Amino acid sequence: MKRTNELIVGLAMVAVLTVIVWGLFAVGDNMAPGATPFSRDVYQLHMIVLGIVSIIGILVFAAMFTSIYLHRKSRGVEPARFNHSTRAEIIWTIIPILILVVMAVPATRVLIDMEDTSGAELDIKVTGYQWLWQYEYLDHDISFYSALDRDSNYARQIGSTLDPREVENYLLEVDKRLVVPTNTKIRLLLTADDVIHSWWVPELGWKRDAIPGMVNEAWTLIEEPGIYRGQCAELCGKDHGFMPVVVEAVTPAEFDAWVAEQRGETSGSATAAASAEGPSMPEPALAALSREALMDRGEEVYEVHCAACHREDGSGMQPAFPALAGNELVNGDPATHIDVVVNGRPGTAMAAFRDRLDARDIAAALTYTRNAFGNETGDLIQPDQVQPLMDSNLDEGLAASSAQ
Amino acid sequence: MTDTTAHIDDHHEQPRGIARWLFSTNHKEIGTLYLWFSLMMFFVGGAMALMIRAELFQPGLQLIDPAFYNQMTTMHALIMIFGAVMPAFVGLANWMIPMMVGAPDMALPRMNNWSFWILPFAFLMLLSTLFMPSGAPASGWTLYPPLSLQGGNSFAFVIFAIHLMGISSIMGAINIIATILNMRAPGMTLLRMPMFVWAWLITAFLLIAVMPVLAGAVTMLLTDRFFDTSFFNAAGGGDPVMYQHIFWFFGHPEVYIMILPAFGIISEIIPTFSRKRLFGYTSMVYATASIAFLSFIVWAHHMFTTGMPLGASLFFMYATMVIAVPTGIKVFNWVSTMWRGSMTFETPMLFAISFVVLFTIGGLSGVMLAIVPADFQYHDTYFVVAHFHYVLVTGAVFAIMAATYYWLPKWTGYMYDERLGKIHFWASTISVNVLFFPQHYLGLAGMPRRIPDYSVQFAEFNLISSIGGFAFGFAQLIFVWVVVKCVRGGEKASARVWDGARGLEWTVPSPAPLHTFDTPPIVDDKVAVHKDQLV
Numbered sequence: 013m014k015r016t017n018e019l020i021v022g023l024a025m026v027a028v029l030t031v032i033v034w035g036l037f038a039v040g041d042n043m044a045p046g047a048t049p050f051s052r053d054v055y056q057l058h059m060i061v062l063g064i065v066s067i068i069g070i071l072v073f074a075a076m077f078t079s080i081y082l083h084r085k086s087r088g089v090e091p092a093r094f095n096h097s098t099r100a101e102i103i104w105t106i107i108p109i110l111i112l113v114v115m116a117v118p119a120t121r122v123l124i125d126m127e128d129t130s131g132a133e134l135d136i137k138v139t140g141y142q143w144l145w146q147y148e149y150l151d152h153d154i155s156f157y158s159a160l161d162r163d164s165n166y167a168r169q170i171g172s173t174l175d176p177r178e179v180e181n182y183l184l185e186v187d188k189r190l191v192v193p194t195n196t197k198i199r200l201l202l203t204a205d206d207v208i209h210s211w212w213v214p215e216l217g218w219k220r221d222a223i224p225g226m227v228n229e230a231w232t233l234i235e236e237p238g239i240y241r242g243q244c245a246e247l248c249g250k251d252h253g254f255m256p257v258v259v260e261a262v263t264p265a266e267f268d269a270w271v272a273e274q275r276g277e278t279s280g281s282a283t284a285a286a287s288a289e290g291p292s293m294p295e296p297a298l299a300a301l302s303r304e305a306l307m308d309r310g311e312e313v314y315e316v317h318c319a320a321c322h323r324e325d326g327s328g329m330q331p332a333f334p335a336l337a338g339n340e341l342v343n344g345d346p347a348t349h350i351d352v353v354v355n356g357r358p359g360t361a362m363a364a365f366r367d368r369l370d371a372r373d374i375a376a377a378l379t380y381t382r383n384a385f386g387n388e389t390g391d392l393i394q395p396d397q398v399q400p401l402m403d404s405n406l407d408e409g410l411a412a413s414s415a416q
Numbered sequence: 417m418t419d420t421t422a423h424i425d426d427h428h429e430q431p432r433g434i435a436r437w438l439f440s441t442n443h444k445e446i447g448t449l450y451l452w453f454s455l456m457m458f459f460v461g462g463a464m465a466l467m468i469r470a471e472l473f474q475p476g477l478q479l480i481d482p483a484f485y486n487q488m489t490t491m492h493a494l495i496m497i498f499g500a501v502m503p504a505f506v507g508l509a510n511w512m513i514p515m516m517v518g519a520p521d522m523a524l525p526r527m528n529n530w531s532f533w534i535l536p537f538a539f540l541m542l543l544s545t546l547f548m549p550s551g552a553p554a555s556g557w558t559l560y561p562p563l564s565l566q567g568g569n570s571f572a573f574v575i576f577a578i579h580l581m582g583i584s585s586i587m588g589a590i591n592i593i594a595t596i597l598n599m600r601a602p603g604m605t606l607l608r609m610p611m612f613v614w615a616w617l618i619t620a621f622l623l624i625a626v627m628p629v630l631a632g633a634v635t636m637l638l639t640d641r642f643f644d645t646s647f648f649n650a651a652g653g654g655d656p657v658m659y660q661h662i663f664w665f666f667g668h669p670e671v672y673i674m675i676l677p678a679f680g681i682i683s684e685i686i687p688t689f690s691r692k693r694l695f696g697y698t699s700m701v702y703a704t705a706s707i708a709f710l711s712f713i714v715w716a717h718h719m720f721t722t723g724m725p726l727g728a729s730l731f732f733m734y735a736t737m738v739i740a741v742p743t744g745i746k747v748f749n750w751v752s753t754m755w756r757g758s759m760t761f762e763t764p765m766l767f768a769i770s771f772v773v774l775f776t777i778g779g780l781s782g783v784m785l786a787i788v789p790a791d792f793q794y795h796d797t798y799f800v801v802a803h804f805h806y807v808l809v810t811g812a813v814f815a816i817m818a819a820t821y822y823w824l825p826k827w828t829g830y831m832y833d834e835r836l837g838k839i840h841f842w843a844s845t846i847s848v849n850v851l852f853f854p855q856h857y858l859g860l861a862g863m864p865r866r867i868p869d870y871s872v873q874f875a876e877f878n879l880i881s882s883i884g885g886f887a888f889g890f891a892q893l894i895f896v897w898v899v900v901k902c903v904r905g906g907e908k909a910s911a912r913v914w915d916g917a918r919g920l921e922w923t924v925p926s927p928a929p930l931h932t933f934d935t936p937p938i939v940d941d942k943v944a945v946h947k948d949q950l951v
């Protein structure tokens with residue numbers, strides 16, 4: 013009699029809990045199956061494990077609620093006296109072990125697959141900065157930075173008049189996307205310049221930390237052309253939430269066209285960081301520029317590389333990020349100003365821009381900050397004033413600046 | 417018994433006012449201090465959590481700037497872990513362990529005083545960084561370099577505060593071990609000890625093992641930041657990932673430090689209200705010890721995305737999955753204890769049942785997180801945030817609430833208001849799920865953790881979560897009301913309080929007199945909570 017009771021109530025509990033769990037799945041969001049063979053493996057693994065743990069949960073809770081329903085004092089139940097059962101305890105030690113083995117086998121297989129970066133047809137080096145990404149196509153001599161797009165950046169400010177809901181792909185759009193070919197095994201080499209970042213596009217199925225001083229490897233193979241969006245996943249300071257990753261997968265033919273276009277563009281422009289490496293630097297980059305050219309270029313560079321901390325209006329964020337408007341250093345001796353931007357301020361968030369920007373861009377940004385936000389030094393900083401400091405090593409640079 | 421204790425009280429000088437609390441060496445008074453301190457910190461940390469949830473209420477930045485947001489997440493975690501959860505468990509240990517093992521006090525009463533009184537100063541120092549020019553720490557409670565090294569001079573205060581907390585914890589742990597191993601009443605063999613005592617004995621060993629590791633890690637941060645060393649700076653020959661290994665070698669045992677005493681509490685409450693002895697007592701003891709051992713060999717499962725070698729990833733995945741076995745044994749044993757008992761559902765039991773269900777949900781998502789390839793997706797997302805809040809809020813915090821309701825009549829001598837207690841329970845249990853369950857979906861949909869603003873696709877679930885957060889936060893005011901009301905008076909509590917209660921603490925009157933068991937009781941199978949199956 014009692015056993016039948018327990019069975020009926022137990023089954024009812026299983027049914028109720030199953031409905032609840034299904035309901036929760038129906039209401040909620042789930043992981044995206046993604047766009048690569050690996051991401052689909054991960055998705056399947058996720059669904060298998062989610063299914064198994066849900067069933068375990070339903071069974072355990074059903075037993076518990078059955079007991080709560082039947083074995084209560086208000087029903088006049090006398091407590092049983094058992095407090096031990098070796099057989100039961102052996103069973104519920106062994107069965108979980110078997111279930112874990114069932115989960116571990118496919119997990120191991122997928123993981124081994126992920127670790128195999130051999131046979132890649134395209135290598136891209138990804139460098140995390142506070143708070144943007146740099147992409148270098150190692151085989152194509154293409155390199156550029158990728159930062160939060162203007163609209164999102166505008167809408168995200170406190171007191172912004174632009175509603176984030178009106179910005180398309182709010183916080184998930186960049187000024188320049190990482191363009192990759194479909195159906196190509198791509199190896200990504202991840203590192204960082206300042207603090208630890210983590211490069212993550214959910215639809216590729218993985219994230220991997222970008223660590224200063226180390227190079228991590230990962231690979232992907234995107235099958236369908238499309239735009240895949242993600243974000244930095246490791247806390248990297250103030251604007252951690254504002255450094256998206258956007259990958260645009262195009263057909264190999266379109267990719268080749270894009271590569272050709274980039275090469276045409278970068279050879280004429282000074283944005284290529286690859287060309288900033290001292291001796292190989294083409295001469296014209298050091299040529300003097302007009303005030304207008306410096307100010308225009310300077311504003312662009314400032315917005316991407318400086319405005320996150322020093323704000324677009326140069327007002328800074330006290331106390332960590334000083335205001336540039338009316339700043340003593342900015343309005344003072346150019347040599348010290350150049351030194352701080354080129355070599356950074358060790359022990360603070362002020363980065364050394366010698367590896368990030370070339371002399372032209374630094375000169376432009378310096379000129380801009382010295383003549384914007386109400387600063388009126390009137391002087392122009394030319395690339396050839398910046399270059400000597402960039403050629404010297406850090407110690408010499410510091411010595412030079414202190415000698416001045 | 418009442419006569420003896422009254423007689424002994426006469427011989428003790430009883431300072432009044434602030435001096436009573438400042439100089440107290442009495443385990444019950446120090447326990448009370450710990451518990452009030454923990455409650456205060458719970459509200460300080462909670463206020464920070466509400467600031468976070470208010471900012472996340474809708475997309476866009478409305479209230480606080482991202483730099484301050486990071487300070488809030490960091491301080492919320494440090495305060496909740498070191499200020500709310502750990503001191504609450506130490507407070508419960510102080511109050512209950514001597515009474516449970518039949519000892520007159522803790523083994524080292526003066527050190528007990530010291531280990532508490534360090535804490536207010538440590539937290540004053542930590543909180544003062546909020547008002548310093550360089551602000552509070554903003555690199556997450558894990559203080560990963562190089563990010564944490566970008567902080568200003570206030571960082572030195574943070575590290576000193578952490579050192580003080582560590583010293584306090586280590587002294588508390590030494591005291592608990594000394595008490596349990598040396599001061600048990602005659603007949604209180606190790607395998608007759610209540611589960612709460614066992615859980616704390618094991619936890620105390622974990623504390624002694626790992627707090628010095630944390631101290632070492634943060635000291636290296638200190639020298640890297642202020643004395644030009646390069647332990648974690650790759651440019652100087654160091655390794656930023658090494659910090660993560662050292663930190664999590666502390667950090668993973670630390671999360672069990674926050675949950676094993678909770679297991680102990682639940683193992684006391686469920687048998688009482690089921691009117692049945694704990695099922696599988698010895699296997700519970702062994703399961704607790706196994707969990708403690710495993711906690712030392714799973715640390716790198718917090719670091720699967722740092723690019724570890726394949727072999728290491730596999731080892732840490734398998735080791736982590738194995739933890740599910742002893743944890744499962746505990747859950748099965750609790751359910752079996754209820755099975756064919758004669759249950760009633762007073763507030764402590766309600767919290768205990770809620771603990772079993774919600775902690776198990778947190779445990780099951782923990783199994784999912786152990787699967788390395790899937791963790792490549794889950795890691796550092798709101799899925800993780802949901803997971804550890806299920807085990808820490810509906811796990812550790814709910815167990816502390818359950819323990820408070822369970823032992824409050826013993827501490828104050830009055831019954832708490834059962835109706836209010838039940839209102840508090842239902843308000844908390846419903847709101848906490850509204851708060852944390854949607855965060856699973858946010859994580860799976862791709863929302864990273866520790867971001868002050870998010871893409872609009874995450875707006876709905878964040879809105880729901882924030883509403884739950886505020887409801888849960890304000891529901892805790894009911895708890896304060898219940899406790900204050902109970903301290904001030906009410907229906908007199910009997911010595912045994914609960915009709916299914918077993919154990920030495922229920923043989924002394926309620927409220928427990930200041931000094932108990934000056935003459936040790938004789939313990940046998942009839943008095944003990946558990947039959948010693950080895951005797």
